[in-house]
Amino acid sequence: MMTRREFFRFFIIGGILSLLGKKVNAGQKPKEAMFWRRID
């Protein structure tokens, strides 16, 4: 049976690791197109 102390220890370590871990890229930004021109 996990004690309250153990639970909070895992909770805090898990929180720190998730903050340090690599962020998931939620989406690419739009990329400028290669073939286009401005019309004045």
Add this chain to the structure above:
Amino acid sequence: MAKTVQCELCPNACVLENGQHSRCRARMNKDGVLYSLVYGKPCAVHVDPIEKKPFFHFLPGTTAFSIATAGCVLSCKFCQNWQISQARPEDTDNYDLPPDNVVRQAIFYDCRSITYTYTEPTVFYEYMYDTAIIAKKYKIKNTMHSCGYIKEKPLRKLSKYMDAADIDLKAFTEDFYNRICSGSLKPVLNSLVVLKEEGVWLEITNLVIPTLNDDMKTVKEMCKWILKNLGPDVPIHFSRFFPHYKLTNLPPTPLETLTETRKTAMDAGLKFVYIGNIRHEGENTFCPKCKKMLIERIGYFVKQNNISNGKCRFCSTSIPGVWS
């Protein structure tokens, strides 16, 4: 300062005011700059047999890591992937897969090639181009299945990294392209010639649709044009039509029409003529000299392959294609 731009990627040449989307739905003018909205955001990612593309003379029996984003430069009434080709990028479920991850996945799944397919790869040109450059570094081949509706300059630039292209030659009349696809034939023919000039391995697919493009006189004209401009070695796939999208009123193509089309093409002088989307001996590759069966296929799968070092195992005739 004017914020109007013109896309110079495909013959549609969309002129876009600030905030407008292109006809292909994959580009947008934001404050006077044209952006691709689908870079690194494929909506379809699969590992397929290369025969599904279809490529019959390109690394047979291997798998292709296949990707597509939403959007298309044409609006074919018979489109078999219309749910994604005629959709906006924000309406499809997209993966987050930048170019280096595409190549990583292709290597992980032991694919010999990456295929840009399903919708129209021209709409995700920047994504395809960047992926192709990385793939080349890792000896992964690049192939595309395209409608060929692209301007010459971007096509030549892309060809430096493209190993093979399967181009949909949907018909051989401007009327068909105008009425059924909202496009035109001439740029497609030009793309075929450009790809041949650039040394990209070329195969052609023609979907035979009852009453719309199954006139044998026109098929013969098309084959003569291929023979004259691309040579007799270009494989052509005549695919069976099934009712889809806006053409549900037409029946599937009868087998007799497909066999007649195949015979017309072979009589015109084309050496490698295939029938697709139906089980038939026209799925197999035969040696043009000794007539023996070289590659036996069942659907997308290769049952036997009698091509060794690019030559017929029985009579040593060289068979055009990319075999290793």
